[in-house]
Amino acid sequence: MGSREEIVAAAAKVMREQGYAHATTKVIAQTAGYSEAMLYKHFRDKTDLFLSVMAEELPALDSTLAELTADPGQAALRDNLVRVARLGLAFYLDGFPIAVSVFSSRELLRSHRERLGGHGPRRPLNGVAAYLRAEQALGRIKPDTDAEAAAALLLGACFQQAFLSTFEESEPADLAGRIADTLLAGL
Known part of the structure; x- marks a missing residue:
């Protein structure tokens, strides 16, 4: 694993434990075993690092959706919906502790929103x-x-379950099949 990958992994760890707002680039670099200068060699700022964590350390929701959109008929509709629901649950469960602290102040949220551009929620x-x-x-x-x-x-169902599991410090229920079946009934 190279320095960039180690920094992203360390950032994910620190952001999960401390939240985005309290995770400093100094602590992230130290956790990865590198200097802050090395961190800035790979990333413009903490937001750039956050985007890398969301893309590389969380379940691959974006790439799966792109794959399914390009070839939706590759599997049964229900199977695809269950797959999306499972990934959605995992994505929000893993990402919730990282992203929630962005909401700790209006200024941080505004600044973060401006930097994210099209990569937002x-x-x-x-x-x-x-x-x-x-x-x-x-x-x-x-x-x-x-x-x-x-x-x-x-x-929304995936996000709500992730919120509850995070709040209750419990394992999420495997609702993917039930979510897909309920949605499928209306489609």
């Missing part, structure tokens, strides 16, 4: 909606289905 919703529209094009989902609302229902 709407991105998974857009990805699920795009996948559902691809399923509509195949005729596997009713043509009048609101893909954005269906995506919000699916990921």
Whole structure:
């Protein structure tokens, strides 16, 4: 593993333990066993590092959604929805402790939102909606289905379960099949 990968792994660890707001680049670099200068050799700032953590250390929701959107018919619709729900649950469960501290102050949230651009929390919703529209094009989902609302229902359920599990310090229930089945009934 190279220095960049070690820094990203250390950032994920520190951000999970301390939250984004309290994770400093100095502590992240120390945890990785490198200097802050080495960290800045690979990353512009903490937000750049946060984006790398979200893309590289959390379950691959973006790449899976891109794959399913490109070839939605590769598996049964239910299997695809269960897969998306499982990844959504894992993504939010892993990401929640990292991202929640961004909401600790309005200034931090505003600054973070400006830096994220198109990489914000709407991105998974857009990805699920795009996948559902691809399923509509195949005729596997009713043509009048609101893909954005269906995506919000699916990921909203995943987010809520991750929130509860994080709050209660409990293992999340395996709801992926039930979430997919309930959504599928309306599609």
